[in-house]
Amino acid sequence: MGEIKVSSITKDYKDKRRALDDVNLCIKENKIYGLLGRNGAGKTTLLNIINDKIFPTAGKITVDGEDLIENEKILNSIAYMMQDVMYPLNMEVRELFEWAEKFYIKFDQAYANRLAKKFKLDVTKELIELSTGYSTIFKDILTLATNARILIFDEPVLGLDANHRNMFYKELLKSYNEKPKTIIISTHLIDEVADVIEEVIIIKKGKIIREESVDRFLSSAYIVSGRTNNVDKYLENRDFVVEETMETLKIATVLESTAKKSMGLKEELKLEFSKVELQKLFITLTNS
Amino acid sequence: MESVWVITKRIASMNKFTFIIYYAFVLLLGAFLPIGVVSAGGEGTVATISGGELFTGFFIMAIALTSFTQSFEYTQFLNISRKKFFIANFVAVLITSLTLVVIESTIAYLMMKIEAVEYTSIFTSFYGEGSFISRKVWLFSYFVTASVLGSLIGILYYRANQLFRILIWCSPIIAIFASVRLAIYFRVDASWILAKLFGSYGFQSGNSNVAVLTGAIVTTTCLALAYLAIRKITIKSGE
Numbered sequence: 430m431g432e433i434k435v436s437s438i439t440k441d442y443k444d445k446r447r448a449l450d451d452v453n454l455c456i457k458e459n460k461i462y463g464l465l466g467r468n469g470a471g472k473t474t475l476l477n478i479i480n481d482k483i484f485p486t487a488g489k490i491t492v493d494g495e496d497l498i499e500n501e502k503i504l505n506s507i508a509y510m511m512q513d514v515m516y517p518l519n520m521e522v523r524e525l526f527e528w529a530e531k532f533y534i535k536f537d538q539a540y541a542n543r544l545a546k547k548f549k550l551d552v553t554k555e556l557i558e559l560s561t562g563y564s565t566i567f568k569d570i571l572t573l574a575t576n577a578r579i580l581i582f583d584e585p586v587l588g589l590d591a592n593h594r595n596m597f598y599k600e601l602l603k604s605y606n607e608k609p610k611t612i613i614i615s616t617h618l619i620d621e622v623a624d625v626i627e628e629v630i631i632i633k634k635g636k637i638i639r640e641e642s643v644d645r646f647l648s649s650a651y652i653v654s655g656r657t658n659n660v661d662k663y664l665e666n667r668d669f670v671v672e673e674t675m676e677t678l679k680i681a682t683v684l685e686s687t688a689k690k691s692m693g694l695k696e697e698l699k700l701e702f703s704k705v706e707l708q709k710l711f712i713t714l715t716n717s
Numbered sequence: 718m719e720s721v722w723v724i725t726k727r728i729a730s731m732n733k734f735t736f737i738i739y740y741a742f743v744l745l746l747g748a749f750l751p752i753g754v755v756s757a758g759g760e761g762t763v764a765t766i767s768g769g770e771l772f773t774g775f776f777i778m779a780i781a782l783t784s785f786t787q788s789f790e791y792t793q794f795l796n797i798s799r800k801k802f803f804i805a806n807f808v809a810v811l812i813t814s815l816t817l818v819v820i821e822s823t824i825a826y827l828m829m830k831i832e833a834v835e836y837t838s839i840f841t842s843f844y845g846e847g848s849f850i851s852r853k854v855w856l857f858s859y860f861v862t863a864s865v866l867g868s869l870i871g872i873l874y875y876r877a878n879q880l881f882r883i884l885i886w887c888s889p890i891i892a893i894f895a896s897v898r899l900a901i902y903f904r905v906d907a908s909w910i911l912a913k914l915f916g917s918y919g920f921q922s923g924n925s926n927v928a929v930l931t932g933a934i935v936t937t938t939c940l941a942l943a944y945l946a947i948r949k950i951t952i953k954s955g956e
Contacts, residue, residue, distance in 0.1 A: 481796075501801065504798055531720070
């Protein structure tokens with residue numbers, strides 16, 4: 430339970446801007462996804478459509494085979510941590526927890542309060558009094574405590590310090606391990622999320638350019654380094670992106686499966702191979 | 718249905734402080750006006766108070782209009798369907814209107830108890846004394862119509878772009894101007910239009926039931942339009 434199918438979704442805005450272009454996705458249940466893309470790539474638009482907040486120009490979204498639009502049962506099984514402030518700012522944190530309990534049938538108030546204590550979030554404060562970081566923490570806690578079978582986070586660590594970010598990832602994984610669920614995280618802090626996500630979706634200019642497991646994604650490229658002329662020789666007839674050139678040294682990302690690495694050439698040209706990082710590969714793919 | 722009731726309670730309670738402030742002001746006015754009049758005019762001077770409910774109607778319409786964004790976005794934040802929000806919003810309108818009828822009736826009762834005040838309700842001014850039931854039904858109908866109209870404008874305003882928003886604000890002036898121009902063009906007697914308008918509210922016949930019926934028609938029309946508009950409403954942020 431918790432499979433989301435995105436079929437041929439296109440979204441055109443009134444200003445003729447095409448935010449999503451024929452997007453097809455199958456988000457499998459009980460997996461953690463990272464939705465990655467540059468600013469304006471269409472991440473939030475896609476998440477808003479998956480959450481029935483805005484409507485697609487064309488296409489359809491189903492959750493466990495059921496149409497999403499205005500589907501009360503499905504909507505109650507999704508918790509969406511939005512970037513925007515969509516709640517009355519004069520409400521106290523605890524008040525909003527209490528209200529959430531009334532709408533989300535599985536909302537765990539005790540867990541929400543425990544997390545608030547852990548993150549040092551004062552539940553007696555009005556939401557308007559919270560800093561950007563604590564506003565994010567509040568939304569994160571609320572989303573986690575819903576116990577919904579699909580959790581969607583849009584920039585869940587925005588404004589959080591390193592300690593809080595680490596705490597959030599730990600709590601997220603703890604919650605996932607205790608009760609597996611489908612999780613989608615949209616973030617720009619790719620390196621941090623690399624150890625959390627299992628699947629990666631890369632969106633570029635409204636199109637999905639990659640949708641696969643992180644392992645598979647990372648095995649689709651590797652880094653080669655060595656003397657410039659030797660690296661150049663290795664790169665002949667290969668798809669690559671140069672990362673760095675320092676006098677006689679050169680580092681490049683080779684865009685081919687790690688299985689295709691030429692060990693013979695490596696020995697012959699005295700080159701070094703290394704694993705590509707998620708963020709580096711993401712930058713390489715989305716910069717071009 | 719339970720969740721509809723929960724949302725209803727939330728929407729209905731959202732503006733309680735605004736209403737408390739409003740009625741605190743009304744009560745203060747009600748208390749100080751007679752004192753002021755008597756101290757200025759001497760013993761036996763009477764202050765005439767009328768039109769309170771009419772003003773409350775405008776107030777509730779403004780509240781419904783301005784609070785739409787907050788209540789809609791809040792329910793969207795909690796992933797509640799538009800249909801459920803629409804139903805809950807209407808139930809909240811009914812509950813709020815009923816509460817206001819009770820409050821207004823209590824205020825009217827208190828005002829009539831003050832010797833230095835001559836209190837005339839809007840109902841009495843238009844339709845005479847009438848029965849207790851007809852007075853309350855008329856007031857309830859008036860408040861519901863005002864709220865639903867306010868909600869409809871709120872929905873349209875939320876959906877509209879900048880230009881359309883300006884048009885919404887200017888619409889009363891545009892409507893009056895257009896009506897006058899059309900009346901002149903078709904050579905329609907203005908007094909005939911006013912007679913029809915007053916007729917539809919039972920002012921001439923003194924029959925408040927006509928006004929209630931007109932209110933029901935306006936409310937139903939507004940609800941239908943609001944439902945059509947809300948079915949395809951999207952959040953404004955994050956686009």
